[in-house]
Amino acid sequence: MTLDPFMVMLLDVLVKAIVIVVALLGAYAYMTLAERYVMARVQVRIGPNRVGRVGPIAVLQPVADAVKTIFKEDFCPANADKIVYTLAPGLAVAIALLAWAVIPLSPPLTIAGYTIHFYIADVGIAALYLLAVGSLGVYAIVLGGWSSNNKYSLLGGLRSAAQMISYEVSLGLALVGVLMISGSLSLVDIVEKQSPIWNVVWQPVGFVLYCICAVAETNRVPFDLPEAETELVAGYSTEYGSLKFALFYMAEYINIVTVSAIAATMFLGGYQGPFGLLPGAHWLLLKIAVFIFIFMWMRATLPRFRYDQLMRFGWKVLLPLGLANVFATAVVMVLLGR
Amino acid sequence: MAVTPPPGPPEPTVNLNDPQVVAEKIQAALPDAVESASAQGIVIKREKILDVARWLHDSADTQFDYLHNLTSVDWLDHFTVVYQVSNLTRGGAPITITVNVGKEDPTVPSLTSVYRGADFQEREVYDMMGIRFEGHPNLRRILLWEGFAGHPLRKDYHEPYYEEEKKPFGSRWDKGHHIPAEDRNPWHDNVTYPPHFDAAAYRTPPDEIRTFDAEPITATRLRTDKIVLNIGPQHPSTHGVLRLRATLDGETIVAVEPIMGYLHRDHEKIGERNMYLQNMPFTDRLDYITSMANNLAYAVAVEKLMGLKPPERAEYIRVLMAELTRFMNHILAIGFIYNDLGAFYTPVIYGFEERELILDLFEAVAGSRMMCNYMRFGGVARDLPEGWLDRARYLADERLPRRTDELEAYLVKNELFAARAKRVGILPRDKAINYGCAGPVLRASGVKYDVRRAEPYSIYDRFDFDIPTGTLGDIYDRVTVRIAEMRESIKILKQVIQQMPAGEIQTGKKNYQVRPPKGAVYGRAENPKGELGFYLVSDGSPNPYRYHVRSPSFINLGALNEMAAGNKIADLVAILGSVDITMGEVDR
Numbered sequence: 001m002t003l004d005p006f007m008v009m010l011l012d013v014l015v016k017a018i019v020i021v022v023a024l025l026g027a028y029a030y031m032t033l034a035e036r037y038v039m040a041r042v043q044v045r046i047g048p049n050r051v052g053r054v055g056p057i058a059v060l061q062p063v064a065d066a067v068k069t070i071f072k073e074d075f076c077p078a079n080a081d082k083i084v085y086t087l088a089p090g091l092a093v094a095i096a097l098l099a100w101a102v103i104p105l106s107p108p109l110t111i112a113g114y115t116i117h118f119y120i121a122d123v124g125i126a127a128l129y130l131l132a133v134g135s136l137g138v139y140a141i142v143l144g145g146w147s148s149n150n151k152y153s154l155l156g157g158l159r160s161a162a163q164m165i166s167y168e169v170s171l172g173l174a175l176v177g178v179l180m181i182s183g184s185l186s187l188v189d190i191v192e193k194q195s196p197i198w199n200v201v202w203q204p205v206g207f208v209l210y211c212i213c214a215v216a217e218t219n220r221v222p223f224d225l226p227e228a229e230t231e232l233v234a235g236y237s238t239e240y241g242s243l244k245f246a247l248f249y250m251a252e253y254i255n256i257v258t259v260s261a262i263a264a265t266m267f268l269g270g271y272q273g274p275f276g277l278l279p280g281a282h283w284l285l286l287k288i289a290v291f292i293f294i295f296m297w298m299r300a301t302l303p304r305f306r307y308d309q310l311m312r313f314g315w316k317v318l319l320p321l322g323l324a325n326v327f328a329t330a331v332v333m334v335l336l337g338r
Numbered sequence: 339m340a341v342t343p344p345p346g347p348p349e350p351t352v353n354l355n356d357p358q359v360v361a362e363k364i365q366a367a368l369p370d371a372v373e374s375a376s377a378q379g380i381v382i383k384r385e386k387i388l389d390v391a392r393w394l395h396d397s398a399d400t401q402f403d404y405l406h407n408l409t410s411v412d413w414l415d416h417f418t419v420v421y422q423v424s425n426l427t428r429g430g431a432p433i434t435i436t437v438n439v440g441k442e443d444p445t446v447p448s449l450t451s452v453y454r455g456a457d458f459q460e461r462e463v464y465d466m467m468g469i470r471f472e473g474h475p476n477l478r479r480i481l482l483w484e485g486f487a488g489h490p491l492r493k494d495y496h497e498p499y500y501e502e503e504k505k506p507f508g509s510r511w512d513k514g515h516h517i518p519a520e521d522r523n524p525w526h527d528n529v530t531y532p533p534h535f536d537a538a539a540y541r542t543p544p545d546e547i548r549t550f551d552a553e554p555i556t557a558t559r560l561r562t563d564k565i566v567l568n569i570g571p572q573h574p575s576t577h578g579v580l581r582l583r584a585t586l587d588g589e590t591i592v593a594v595e596p597i598m599g600y601l602h603r604d605h606e607k608i609g610e611r612n613m614y615l616q617n618m619p620f621t622d623r624l625d626y627i628t629s630m631a632n633n634l635a636y637a638v639a640v641e642k643l644m645g646l647k648p649p650e651r652a653e654y655i656r657v658l659m660a661e662l663t664r665f666m667n668h669i670l671a672i673g674f675i676y677n678d679l680g681a682f683y684t685p686v687i688y689g690f691e692e693r694e695l696i697l698d699l700f701e702a703v704a705g706s707r708m709m710c711n712y713m714r715f716g717g718v719a720r721d722l723p724e725g726w727l728d729r730a731r732y733l734a735d736e737r738l739p740r741r742t743d744e745l746e747a748y749l750v751k752n753e754l755f756a757a758r759a760k761r762v763g764i765l766p767r768d769k770a771i772n773y774g775c776a777g778p779v780l781r782a783s784g785v786k787y788d789v790r791r792a793e794p795y796s797i798y799d800r801f802d803f804d805i806p807t808g809t810l811g812d813i814y815d816r817v818t819v820r821i822a823e824m825r826e827s828i829k830i831l832k833q834v835i836q837q838m839p840a841g842e843i844q845t846g847k848k849n850y851q852v853r854p855p856k857g858a859v860y861g862r863a864e865n866p867k868g869e870l871g872f873y874l875v876s877d878g879s880p881n882p883y884r885y886h887v888r889s890p891s892f893i894n895l896g897a898l899n900e901m902a903a904g905n906k907i908a909d910l911v912a913i914l915g916s917v918d919i920t921m922g923e924v925d926r
Contacts, residue, residue, distance in 0.1 A: 043687040151567050155589070155907070221680060222754060231908045233573060303754050304680030306908045307589050 016120050020100050028253040029062035035296045036061075042300035072242035077149055080239065084147035089240065089247035092140030096254040098133045102126035103261050104188050106271050106281035118271075118281065119188065126187040127179055130262060131172050134217060137255065138164040141219075141226060144248065145236030156235025159307060160226035163216060166314040167223075171213035173322030177206040177329040178266045191270035195279075198269040205325045207267045209318060214259035216314070218252060220295055222302040225310060260291030354400060355430040363400060367393055378858065379420075379434030387419075387437050388447040388473075394423060395452050401425045405453035405774050406432045407860060407871050408460060409886040410467045412493045417444050417469055420873060422860050422888075423453075426771055426785055429792030434860060439469060448474035455774020458896045466491040466606070481599040481925060485535060490607050497607060504881045505612055564592055567907070571600050575678045575911040578921030582898075584910060591910055594902045596895050601925035609885035614640055614852050617885065619711035624870075624887060625923040626708055628667050630659040630700065631865045633713035638795045639861025639872035640715050643854040649842040652717040653797045658730065658834045659700070659712065660796075660863075661827040665738060666696045667866035668778075668820040668827075669745065671918040675817060676749060678915035679758050685749055692741055695733060702726055715852055717844030727835060734831040742824050750817060759813035763901040763913035766811060773897035776890045777868025779917055782819045783811030789864035796863075801830050813909075816916040851880045858884075867891055867918055887926055891919040 033048065037057075040047030052060025076082055106118035123129055138161055145157020178199050182190045190199075200207045216223040227235035234240075237248045264270060264287035271284045305313065353359055361375030364382075371386035382390050394402040406422040417439045424432035439446055448471035449456040460471040461480040468489035471477055479486065488495050496503070567584045570576035579600035585592040605624065609617050621636045622629035634656050641648070648656070670693060673686035697707040702723055704712040712719050749755060765775065770783035780787060788805045790798040806822030808815025854876040862871035868890025875884035894917050901913050 039682075039684075043684050044691060045687065151565060155567075159589075221682065224680065225908075231575070231911055299682060300684050302681060303676055303752070303758060304908075305754065306758055306906055308906060309757055 012116075013120055016118075017101075020120065021097060024097065024100065024254050024257060025250070027257055028250045029066065031253050031256070031292060032065065032249075033058070033061050034292070035299070038293065038296040039300045042297070066246075069246045070243060074242045074244070077239050079149040081147040081149070084143050085239075086244070088140050088144035088147060089244040089251070091143065092137065092251035093247050093254065095133060095136045095140060096251040096258065098136075099130055099258045099262070102129055102187055103258075103265055104191055104270060105284055107279050122186055122188045125185045127175060127185040127190070127266075130187075131168070131175070134171070135164070135168055137217075137251070140248075140251065141236045144240065145226075148236070148239035150239050152232045152234070152238045153236050156226045156232045156238070159232075160219065160236060162307075163219075163223065163225060163310060163314075166311060167213045167216035167318070170209060170314060170318040170322045171217060173319070173326055174206045174209035174213060175266060176322075176326050177203045180326070180329050180333060187265055187270075191265055191272065194269040195272050198267065198272070200267040203267065203325070203329070205321065206329075207263075209322050209325065210263060210267065212318065214263060215295070215298070216310070218255045218259055218295075220252075220256065221299040222304045223310060224299075224304055225307055256292060256295050257288060260288040260295075263291055264288055354425070354428065355433060357433045360394075360400065360433055363397075364390055364393065367397065373438070379436050381436050381438065384437050384439050384446060387435075388449065388452070390435070391421070391423075391449050391452045401427075402433075403771050404432075405449070405455050405459075406862070406869065407873060407886070407888040408449070408456055408463065409873050409884075409888075410463045410469055410491075411858075411875055411884045412467060412491065414493055416440055417467060419446050419463065419469060420858075421449070422871070422873075426787045426792075429787070431793050432860065434858075444469045445472050446470070447472050448477075450474055453774065454769075454772045455893055455896055458892060459774075462892075465489070466604075468492060479599075481602045483599070485540075490604050491610075495607075497604075497611070503611065504879075505616060569910070575915070577674070577914065577919055578924075580895075580914075580919070580921055580924065582910065582914070584902075584907065586907060589906050589908070591902050591905055591907060594899045594910060596898055598892075598895075598921070598924050601921045603926070605887060605926035606885050609887075610882055612882075613850075613880045614854065614882060615715070615850055617882070618713065619709060621887075622709040622711055623922055624889065624926065625865065625867060625891065625920040627670060627920055628663045628866050629708060629710045630663040630704075630712060631667075631863065632870060633710060634660050634796065635861065635863035635865060635870040636872055637713040637715060638863050639859055639874050640852070640854065642859045642861045643857060643874055643876055644715060644852065645855075646716040646845060648717045648845055650797075650839045651721075651841045652843045652845075654834050654838050655718050655722065655843065656713060656796055657798065657801070658831065658838075659703075659710075661830045661834070662696050662699065662730075662733075664827045664866040665824050665831075666693045667918075668824045669693065669741075671778075671866075671915075672745065672749065672817055672820055674918075675759075675813070675912060675915040676755070678911040679755065685745075688741075688745075692738065695737065699726065699730060699733070702729075714844060714848070716846060717842070721843050727838065730831070731835050734828055734835055738828050738831075739825075742821065742828065746821050750814075750821060756814065758909075758912060759817065759916075761810065762813050762905055762909050763916060764810060764812045765897055765901050769900055770811060770897065773900065774893045775868070775897050776894065777865065777918075778816055778819045778823065779868065779894050779897070781806065782808035782815035784809055789862055789869055793862070795861075801833050803830050813912055813916040816918075853878060853880050860888075862888070865890055867920070867923070868894060887923075889923045889926060891917075891921075891923040892926070895919055895924060 037047045048058040048061045051058045051064045076085055101120040102123050104119040108118065109116045141160040142157045145153040145160065178190065179185060181199060181202055182193050184190060219226050227237060237245055240248060261284070264284055268287050271281055272279050273283045357377060357380050358375050361372050361380045364380070365372050368386060368389055371383055371390050373381040373383055375381070394400045402423040402425050404424055404426045406424060409420050411418045411420065419437045419439065421435040422432040423435060424430065437446055446469055448460055450460065451473065458480060460474055461477060463469050464471060464477055465479040465481050466489055478484065564585050564587050567586055568581060569584055570581040571579040576582065581597040583595045583597055605620070609620060612620060618633060618636060621632040624632050669689040670686065673689035676685040677683055700710050701707045703720060703726060704710040765779065765783050767784045770780050771785060784807050786805050786807050791805055803826040806819050806826065808819050856876055856878045858875045860871055860873045862869050869888065870890055871888030873884065873886040873888065874882050877883040898914065898917065902910050905913065
């Protein structure tokens with residue numbers, strides 16, 4: 001039996017896309033649970049301990065949460081822009097998922113003569129694609145905030161627009177150093193070139209810059225101004241309920257996984273083990289898990305910046321640092337003749 | 339060992355805390371302003387009160403720069419407006435100034451131009467008693483809604499659904515037959531709308547900027563429209579059901595107007611229906627975080643009226659409870675400031691951990707954790723159970739100091755916190771005094787004033803402790819002052835536990851129905867949130883004729899606009915947190 005190569009590729013991509021989406025949705029569900037446990041531990045509490053407990057872990061809690069969320073009334077504020085209001089949460093999730101098309105999860109595996117690549121697409125300009133998709137995320141939040149016809153939502157949306165645009169610049173600059181060293185925009189190449197030494201060794205400043213900007217990009221503490229609970233109630237998602245709210249929430253958590261995955265891929269060798277030990281998806285997952293834990297830890301610990309401080313920090317500290325990092329990288333590369 | 343307090347400022351040659359002395363001085367400066375003067379207070383002619391107040395405030399001799407309390411009494415044939423003023427540097431008991439005003443169209447000149455702290459209090463008197471204040475810039479109802487018919491603290495206002503005016507009611511559950519109170523009540527249709535009021539046609543008034551004196555922010559380059567944002571009453575960080583009407587220019591606050599009364603239950607009217615002792619558990623509900631301290635303040639006021647002195651052991655127990663309460667309140671207050679700053683509940687929960695231990699002690703001694711109802715007139719309700727002092731000693735000697743150090747190390751020395759708190763929400767010293775702020779808010783602005791030192795009540799004159807002050811009056815100072823006060827509380831706790839004597843806990847026998855002699859007192863105590871005062875008028879009956887609460891949260895809130903204007907909206911919630919209010923006390 002001969003297989004049409006195009007059909008094989010299509011099937012291959014389809015299967016991988018479905019697997020990744022399902023995995024991310026599962027990750028979202030259990031990240032909410034993990035976050036509740038992490039925060040509970042930080043706050044000398046027990047955490048969820050009622051629903052479907054296996055040992056000390058309430059494994060069915062996300063299921064209960066999902067059921068509850070789905071059965072909530074799906075409402076729309078009277079003076080909202082209904083189309084945009086409904087569209088925004090879906091847009092948020094769709095954009096959050098897009099980035100996963102180019103992230104390599106594991107080295108290729110050959111089974112029965114067929115090589116499986118653990119990425120959906122090896123695009124030549126994958127790094128640029130990541131940045132581009134990342135910038136789209138702000139649309140969902142601004143549209144959601146604007147269409148709700150609520151002052152808190154509007155303020156949240158405005159803050160989000162200003163914050164994400166500001167920090168995207170520094171985020172991009174933080175990655176430029178890596179791209180210069182690797183000489184490629186393809187994530188697969190970037191990962192392969194980090195054997196045996198990870199980029200974080202050559203780009204420590206870029207790594208720190210990236211981490212800070214990534215937190216700001218995902219609107220997490222201490223940069224969670226768009227949804228600052230104590231100021232703006234829930235920011236852009238104030239008027240959202242039921243599944244629409246869950247979608248915004250989902251987008252936020254998928255974004256956390258995404259930026260963690262990018263950090264691991266760009267700076268920490270992706271699926272490469274330390275010193276090239278046993279490469280495989282488990283390393284990438286471990287690195288992502290560490291990042292996610294740090295996100296949760298910060299949420300339970302830090303107070304948040306004020307809006308003007310955030311902007312000042314972004315433009316006056318991070319951006320010059322990022323530029324200096326690019327400049328220093330270029331100078332060193334020229335001096336070393338690479 | 340009794341420790342003498344550190345020497346204060348030198349005693350003036352004439353006692354300016356004596357109303358008669360002050361009255362002579364007023365008489366000399368402003369002839370025929372004084373109607374009469376006694377040890378109880380000075381009666382000033384109605385037209386002259388503004389001049390007298392301004393003279394008392396500005397004169398180099400008197401310098402009464404602080405308005406403690408402003409309230410009113412309905413004497414059936416006339417009203418009396420009561421002022422308590424003093425000088426914060428001299429300290430001592432405030433002197434009482436009263437103004438009599440007739441029942442027909444009662445108007446009194448407003449003191450807001452002299453004491454800004456009179457703003458809210460005059461509005462409250464207007465709301466509750468119907469006395470108009472001429473020259474008040476914003477004389478609207480404050481606790482009740484516009485359109486409420488009548489003024490509930492007037493004696494001719496009868497509350498619906500109560501069969502009698504005064505407790506104890508005679509016919510309650512007569513032979514087990516319960517008749518619904520509203521059927522027996524002659525005043526059951528007392529809830530009336532004003533004439534020509536049509537609820538269906540009523541529209542809330544349009545948004546307009548109605549703050550005391552909002553200074554426009556003119557520094558913006560762009561011509562922008564201002565938006566009015568209602569923060570609350572349902573909002574995560576208004577500490578209850580407070581509404582802040584913030585006028586914003588972008589994210590910058592132009593003006594804030596606190597709108598309150600959502601939790602109003604006319605505490606004072608209910609207090610006048612209750613007997614004296616029945617008000618003791620009712621004071622628990624004022625500031626429900628600090629019920630023990632509220633009890634103490636009320637007991638101090640009533641004992642002042644009755645001339646009662648509790649036994650030694652009871653005094654020590656009272657101080658012990660009050661200082662535990664102070665520690666607990668401050669650790670929660672600091673936690674909630676962090677919550678407002680976005681540190682999501684973690685510091686609060688660590689604060690709760692200590693609070694639980696203190697509440698365990700309260701539960702062991704009073705039977706209740708929050709609504710303690712523990713103090714009695716001339717003593718306390720129960721003696722300390724066995725082993726209680728050891729638990730308190732463990733807290734005071736080991737646990738609480740350690741936790742205070744941790745708190746300071748992790749929270750106050752946090753860079754993010756310093757960035758958010760330093761030079762934000764500044765309340766200058768003179769403004770803090772003029773607005774009548776009290777407690778940590780006042781001390782953070784650099785005023786070394788504490789009722790425990792200025793007019794020592796209970797046995798606070800025996801203990802060695804300092805009054806921590808701030809310098810700038812920003813959020814950071816308010817937090818550091820609270821932490822320093824927690825340390826001072828621990829210091830007092832250690833002394834109390836060490837010196838705790840044995841003996842009686844109650845003067846005389848337990849008395850459920852006290853009848854204080856006729857008279858009026860202003861009794862006060864340094865609550866964790868500030869000066870909690872009770873103005874009590876007794877007519878010799880078992881029920882107080884007038885029962886007024888000088889609530890520190892309420893009056894501190896008056897300075898919110900001053901602190902918040904010009905800052906960002908994110909700072910507003912933090913500033914509100916640093917003022918540390920409890921809505922139960924604000925709305926009463």
